[in-house]
Amino acid sequence: MTLMLTSVACVAEAEIVLAGGADLIDCKDAARGALGALPAEAIAAIVAAVGGRRAVSAVVELPHDPAQARAAIERVAALGVSFVKFALPATPDAERIIEALAPIARATRLVAVLFADLGPDLELLPRLARAGFSGALLDTAHKGKGRLIEHFDIGALSAFVERCHGLGLEAGLAGSLEAPDVPRLLVTGADVLGFRGALCRGHDRKDAIDGRAVALIRDLIPGGPARAEAESGGLSANVDWSLVVGRGFLENRERTREIDHVFVRDLVIPVEIGAYDFERGRMQRVRFNVDVDVTRVSAAGDDMRNVFSYDVVMDAIKMILASGHIELVETIAERLAELVLRHERVQAVSVQVEKLDVAPGAVGVRIRRERQAETARVHHLFPGLPDAAEPER
Numbered sequence: 523m524t525l526m527l528t529s530v531a532c533v534a535e536a537e538i539v540l541a542g543g544a545d546l547i548d549c550k551d552a553a554r555g556a557l558g559a560l561p562a563e564a565i566a567a568i569v570a571a572v573g574g575r576r577a578v579s580a581v582v583e584l585p586h587d588p589a590q591a592r593a594a595i596e597r598v599a600a601l602g603v604s605f606v607k608f609a610l611p612a613t614p615d616a617e618r619i620i621e622a623l624a625p626i627a628r629a630t631r632l633v634a635v636l637f638a639d640l641g642p643d644l645e646l647l648p649r650l651a652r653a654g655f656s657g658a659l660l661d662t663a664h665k666g667k668g669r670l671i672e673h674f675d676i677g678a679l680s681a682f683v684e685r686c687h688g689l690g691l692e693a694g695l696a697g698s699l700e701a702p703d704v705p706r707l708l709v710t711g712a713d714v715l716g717f718r719g720a721l722c723r724g725h726d727r728k729d730a731i732d733g734r735a736v737a738l739i740r741d742l743i744p745g746g747p748a749r750a751e752a753e754s755g756g757l758s759a760n761v762d763w764s765l766v767v768g769r770g771f772l773e774n775r776e777r778t779r780e781i782d783h784v785f786v787r788d789l790v791i792p793v794e795i796g797a798y799d800f801e802r803g804r805m806q807r808v809r810f811n812v813d814v815d816v817t818r819v820s821a822a823g824d825d826m827r828n829v830f831s832y833d834v835v836m837d838a839i840k841m842i843l844a845s846g847h848i849e850l851v852e853t854i855a856e857r858l859a860e861l862v863l864r865h866e867r868v869q870a871v872s873v874q875v876e877k878l879d880v881a882p883g884a885v886g887v888r889i890r891r892e893r894q895a896e897t898a899r900v901h902h903l904f905p906g907l908p909d910a911a912e913p914e915r
Contacts (some may be wrong), residue, residue, distance in 0.1 A: 523745045524708055527579070527694065527716040528736065531560065533571040535731045539721070540575060542736030547572055548607070549580040552718055552727045556663050557609045557635060559583045562601060569602045577604035579633070584608040586615055588622030596626060605631030605656060609663075612640055620646070620653050627654035637663040638673040638697060644682065651689035658686055659716065662697030665727060670697030671706065676837040677844030680710045687711070700725070701826045704742040706837050709861055715743065741827045744866050780818035781869065786835045787811055795877065797849040807878040808851070809886075810839060814862055815870040830867055838862055851875040851886045859891040869893050 525545035529552065530536045536547055549565045551558035559581045560568075569578050580603045584591045595606050610616050623632060632655045636642035639662045650658055660682055662670055674682065679695060686693035695707055696716030707715055719727035721735045792805035816830040838861040842854055855873045862871045869892065876886030 524712055524743055525714045526740060526743050527696070527714050528721060528731075529716065529718040530568065530731065532564065533567050536568045536571055538731050538733050539736055540572065542733055543740040544736065545576065546714065547576050547578045548716065549578065549603070550718070551581075556637070556661060556665060557581045557583065557607070562597065565598065565603065566601045579603055579605045579607055582606055582608045584611065584619070586611060586613070586619070588615075588619050591619050592622055592626060595623065595630065595632070599626075599630040605633055607633045607635055607659065610634040610636055610646065612637070612643065616643070616646060617649060620649050620655075623655075624653035627656075631656040633657045633659055633692075633694065635659045635661050637661055638670055639663055639668065644685065647685055647689055647691065651691055655691065657692030657694060657713070659694035659696060659714070661716070665698055665719065668698070669703065670695060670699060671703055673697075675840065675844075676706060676710065677841050679707065679712075680841050681844070683710045683712050701738055701742060702831060702833070704739065705831055705834050705865065708743070709834065709838060709841070709864060738826060782816045782818050782830070784814045784816055784830050784832055784835070785812060786832055789836070789839070790878070791839070791843065793843055793854075794847045795849070795851065795854075802847060806880075808854075809874075809876040809878055809884065810858075811874040811876075812858065812862070813872040814868055817867045817869055819867070830865065834865065835862060851877060852889075855887050855889045859889060863891060863893055 526543070527546040527548050528539040528544040529548040529550040530539060531549075531551055531553075539547060547568065549560045549568050551560050565580045572578050580598050580601065582594050582598050585594060595608070598606055611619065620634075626632075634646075634650050634655055634657075636644070636646075636658060638660050642660070647658060660670065660674065660679070662668065662673060671679070683693040683695075692713040693711075694714035694716060695710065695712045698719055699707070699715060699717055700720050704715065717739055719725050720739060721731050722729045723732045723735075789810040790807055791810070793808040794804065795801065795806055795808060812835050814830065814835065819828050835858075838858055841861065842848070842857045848854055855875045858873050858875075859871050862868055870890065872888065872890045874886065874888040876884040878884050
């Protein structure tokens with residue numbers, strides 16, 4: 523399950539995102555850059571207003587001196603926030619700062635922010651894990667100069683999330699994200715998606731937050747503690763949601779019986795594929811045809827909430843091919859079906875994968891996979907639950 527993080531600058535904005543169903547509330551001054559810190563009194567006021575209903579984080583502008591950095595984080599943590607975010611400096615002293623913060627990582631949840639547009643050193647991730655950090659968030663430093671997905675493609679973002687999880691770190695993604703990015707990023711398995719500009723009037727991150735924009739993003743991210751609480755009639759405020767992600771909350775949503783059919787036709791991509799030795803190290807043309815049966819949300823007009831984007835299918839293909847040499851077209855088809863079926867509105871997917879350079883015609887495989895009824899009802903609670911039965915090809 524992916525949580526929705528919203529950056530706010532004042533109590534009024536915190537109340538808007540709370541009403542809109544945000545899972546995590548981040549104290550940040552957007553007028554002062556990508557990670558501008560709010561004054562201590564503003565953070566304390568937001569923490570008091572939220573009153574434990576959601577986890578609250580706060581940004582710290584980290585001094586390069588390790589002792590001062592530690593003191594700055596301790597001051598903000600004392601205000602009652604659930605975790606502290608800060609930009610990890612892209613300088614040789616980053617490792618010294620990580621080591622200096624290790625003692626307080628036991629008592630304070632620390633999240634290091636790396637900037638995708640500044641050539642982040644991802645080799646620092648193991649050091650963060652060893653120091654006891656809670657997570658890492660990939661963001662952009664220069665707003666207005668490209669969204670996160672323009673600096674790191676879907677394959678690279680998925681690799682970042684996978685590496686974080688392998689190290690025991692929660693993984694967050696942010697950086698001028700827009701509504702159409704949400705379904706594409708959900709397939710990465712990120713624990714947190716962070717938003718500011720997409721929630722503001724005119725998508726100006728320095729302007730006031732618009733409740734309608736918050737509702738749009740909230741509806742595009744399934745599940746989450748905030749939604750589970752609303753649907754269950756209230757959960758204990760003593761539960762610590764901060765960066766504890768995807769551990770079992772069922773989104774209980776009525777579905778209609780109307781089905782839309784989203785497709786990708788005749789997409790030809792060079793792929794390193796084949797089980798023979800002579801096929802290694804060379805590219806072959808592979809054609810993809812994918813049909814997706816998607817539950818219709820509403821008959822209403824031009825609204826992102828009604829759309830299952832074909833970008834999701836093409837991103838899934840890119841993610842699979844980014845892993846390197848693949849021996850069998852059957853492997854590609856199965857992985858692609860599995861990725862597409864992760865989206866809760868997808869009821870079935872048909873995948874046809876063809877090699878075009880083997881014979882005068884085309885050779886390949888066509889499969890159809892469906893969401894099992896029982897799994898569909900509980901997949902948020904038990905995401906690893908196997909299908910009750912393997913559908914026939």
